[in-house]
């Protein structure tokens with residue numbers, strides 16, 4: 260199919276131009292627009308395959324050979340083929356897209372078997388994208404007209420100045436029937452193109468009219484930054500349409516995939532390993548301007564599995580590396596329902612899902628207006644795991660002052676706990692639930708076991724499979740342990756002394772403990788000079804296969820920092836590593852101090868109290884170190 264299409268279509272673009280496009284195209288860059296790639300060793304890259312659902316990356320790219328191949332589903336090809344498959348473009352459209360990207364002017368061969376065309380045959384996608392680009396300019400120019408005053412006021416009242424409006428390409432659809440349609444027709448776009456692209460629609464009398472009128476317009480872009488549709492906000496009281504109108508489904512606009520702001524947010528999403536999902540265009544703008552650059556929003560539809568797919572590939576969300584997805588809700592019932600539904604839907608995704616409910620039922624845009632940028636950053640920072648959120652809302656519906664209320668709340672909440680996929684976490688949630696209900700642990704545990712179809716938590720079906728080499732990184736602690744080990748393996752000269760100075764007891768995950776022990780057994784990171792020899796020494800020192808496999812993985816996994824690591828980054832990482840145990844020890848000591856009678860056990864009380872003070876001092880120092888001071 261591909262070869263045939265090449266043969267048929269290649270006649271239209273000159274062969275040497277196609278060759279030039281292939282030569283000048285960085286396949287890694289093209290694929291990185293939609294798939295986050297990491298090193299696979301030997302100069303190759305890998306990521307999650309966009310063509311089949313997978314949990315660990317089998318999608319490989321060889322920049323040296325200019326090809327990609329998926330070991331999972333067998334798809335593969337060059338950069339042109341990638342665009343054809345990933346974006347559903349034709350061969351010509353893909354070549355045109357890559358040529359534009361590389362700044363190559365394509366020349367088309369005269370097709371002497373048919374009548375000459377007024378302009379070279381372009382692919383449909385490129386035509387529709389060009390029409391949208393022209394529409395953006397048209398709407399933007401309209402925003403400065405007298406009639407657009409309500410649109411400018413709308414933006415100003417929400418704290419968006421001219422620069423912000425420009426950055427997001429905001430515009431105004433004028434109070435006219437066919438101003439845009441005529442404008443685009445004059446630029447050579449056909450009747451069919453404007454209807455297919457969703458920019459115009461036929462009126463009852465059959466003439467073509469603008470789809471959007473008297474509205475504030477937001478261009479909606481795809482991952483690569485092409486405008487593929489619009490979101491339009493009602494401005495006038497006598498406009499009887501819905502508050503928001505969006506582009507209908509078109510060949511280039513699929514609302515189940517579209518995320519507003521993704522073009523501006525994608526690099527930060529990949530870099531930070533997290534994404535903030537908000538509810539509207541103004542919320543995305545407010546978050547970005549408040550320095551939460553990872554915010555995106557769905558456009559006129561609920562967040563769904565296709566959106567998860569888009570984000571997972573950016574987050575490189577595998578079993579080994581967990582991306583964080585943070586939903587903000589203004590605390591209303593709809594938002595809560597959506598969160599609980601997410602809990603039902605996708606268990607794998609649940610462990611990495613967080614909820615941030617804004618105070619006083621304000622959305623991020625309102626919050627920024629009322630309380631400033633810092634309040635928006637705080638909102639995201641104060642996120643809570645979806646499981647905690649769901650449990651709290653479940654039991655809040657019952658009157659916990661009565662026995663009946665407590666028992667009913669327990670019955671309803673137990674299935675949620677039984678559903679938690681990470682079995683190690685279940686006992687913790689059983690304890691928490693018991694505490695929240697004010698009940699003993701045993702009945703709650705029995706209810707959870709019963710809800711899980713009688714399967715005791717210890718009897719894990721998972722234990723029939725061999726333990727994965729890579730622990731699931733679903734806690735900040737695991738993540739930072741992993742990062743510390745990566746530093747010791749990849750940058751021993753830089754990180755060695757600080758790494759070795761931190762006690763092995765700071766590591767929690769058993770496989771991480773094993774790797775930490777192997778590094779010590781291999782002579783410690785301070786003494787190492789790095790390179791393949793060092794990695795082999797550590798691998799040889801590993802007591803078990805899982806640890807040895809993890810060493811191989813950590814030796815090549817990119818650090819979670821842009822650019823080269825420096826002493827500051829090492830210092831921050833090691834401080835975060837120790838944070839968990841220091842705070843746990845403080846909590847422990849505090850409860851001990853509280854149980855001691857300071858009068859009868861004066862000496863013990865002061866000893867513990869002194870210990871507590873010095874630990875808190877240590878914690879403060881660590882907090883400063885983690886914040887970036889050396």
Ligand SMILES: [Zn+2]
Pocket residue numbers: 308309310311318329330331332333334
């Ligand atoms: Zn695949």
